[in-house]
Amino acid sequence: MEPDLFTAAAEERQEKDPASSPLAVRMRPRTLDEVVGQRHLLKPGSPLRRLVGDGDGGPAGASSVILWGPPGIGKTTLAYVVSKATNKRFVELSAITAGVKEVRAVIDGARRAVGGYGKETVLFLDEIHRFSKAQQDSLLPAVENRWVTLIAATTENPYFSVISPLLSRSLLLTLEPLTDEDLSGLMRRALEEERGLGGAVTLPEDAEAHLLRIAGGDARRALTALEAAAGAALAKQEAEITLETVEETVDRAAVKYDRDGDQHYDVASALIKSIRGSDVDAALHYLARMIEAGEDPRFIARRLMISASEDIGLADPNALPLAVAAAQAVAMIGFPEAALTLSHATIALALAPKSNAATNAIFAAQADVRNGLAGPVPQHLRDGHYKGAAKLGHAQGYVYPHDVPGAIASQQYAPDPVHGKRYYEPTRYGAEARYADVVEKVRERLKGEGG
Incomplete structure (x- = not known):
């Protein structure tokens, strides 16, 4: 049986008995105008509008589309809306479970549909990045010959995960994360519209805020949680979905955290201060509060990178590379898995030896510069590569450190106003103890002292 017959049957059942389908399915947009978020893709005359023949210019010329963005x-x-708007069959495959055999079967079915009753096909392939190069190659004939309109979805950078021939034949659309405003509007529509909950219950602000935290920018998660909470409220014969009902339904306590208010900064501050104080358990508590509140994982990762330099520094030179690696990983994988990476980094930073010597050093140097202690660069350090520099005395008398034993030349580097100033005062904690020994010997050699 053709896949589109299953799709048609499912749509017919939904029309006859809407309540039989999950709320997230019932609220699926039927037109581009009903799509939540993605305003940059939905402007008049945009490639996506032209793809469905909406607006000037007619359909876009690309024979396939790649949608890149986080889950939910x-x-x-969007793939479903394109198929409906263009009156094409909609066939969905997942690269997790499908292989070349399934892809070829869909392509053969698409060719029969075009030849048999003139119906074109939209093939939606989810998680295309999981396909190997050979599997992606199997899609090329269908794309090139326009046997199907391929719409492929990926959460990974398509420039690294999709083969070049397919990428060059595709319209690449980058989807942006949904905002709380987007999800709030979607839930309000679900509460009010007949195909949704039809006004059976209301949603106060505190319960809505908790649902938004639970959703974490995922529309499916938001509607699934809303449907469960509405069902629980109606079962108790209540016309309002209270915060308590939401908590009971999703089995998660409301987090005392305001992403736009004082709590946002208080909890972020407490996380960093707990890491600074080496209290790993407190740090994990505040990290968990931020995660449960739906905080942007990239914000947390940025704070950890700052902490690595501000509070650890050279006491553990590996702290900053670890924090940077965590930030890069978080940006690539997103929640929920990003919680593991953030936990990894938080624990490592909390238990690392601490030093604020690098922080104090730059603050002291900046303070002197602001107070006017700048002074001219010493003549022997100035650029001597241009014609006439020697006549000005620039670069004259400079001692090349690699030409002397130990590669440390006894000469003045700082301007006169700050010559002899000590900004870096290393601690004896962790790996910085080595730097404490080295810096004293280097300073002696620079002054011409020591052997």
Whole structure:
């Protein structure tokens, strides 16, 4: 049986008995105008509008589309809307479970549909980055010959995960994360519209805020949680979905955390101060509060990178590379898995030896510069590569450190106003103890003292 017959049957059942389908399915947009978020893709005359023949210019020329973005922001929905708007069959495959055999079967079915009853096909392939190069190659004939309109979705950078021939034949659309405003509007529509909950219950602000935290920018998660909470409220014969009902339904306590208010900064501050104080358990508590509140993982990762330099520094030179690696990983994988990476980094930073010597050093140097202690660069350090520099005395008398034993030349580097100033005062903690020994010997050699 053709896949589109299953799709048609499912749609017919939904029309006859809407309540039989999950709320997230019932609220699936039917037109581009109903799509939540992605305003940059939905402007008049945009490639996506032209793809469905909406607006000037007619359909876009690309024979395939690649949708790139995090989970739960509407990649499947956009593919479905395109198929409905262009009156094409909609066939969905997942690269997790499908292989070349399934792809070829869909392509053969698409060719029969075009030849048999003139119906073109939209093939939605989810998680295309999981396909090997050979599997992606199997899609090329269908794309080149326009047997299907391929809409592929990926959460990974397509320039690294999609083969060049397919990428060059595709319209690449980058989807942005949904905002709380986007999800709030979607839930309000679900509460009010007949295909949704039809006004059966209301949602106060505190319960809505908790649902938004739970959703974490994922539309499916938001609607699934809303449906469960509405069902629980109606079962108790209540016309309002209270915060308590939401908590009971999703089995998660409301986190005392305001992403736009004082709590946001208080909890972030407490996380960093707990790391600074080496209290790993307190740090994990505040990290968990930020995660449960739906905080942007990139914000947390940025704070950890700052902490690595501000509070650890050279006491553990590996702290900053670890924090940077964590930030890069978080940006690539997102929640929920990003919680593991953030935990890894938080524990490592909390238990690392601490030093603020690097922080104090730059603050002291900046303070002197602001107070006017700048002074001219010593003549022997100035650029001597241009014609006439020697006549000005520039670079004259400079001692090349590699030409002397130990590669440390006894000469003045700082301007006169700050010559002899000591900004870096290393601690004896962790790896910085080595730097404490080295810096004293280097300073002696620079002054011409020591052997």
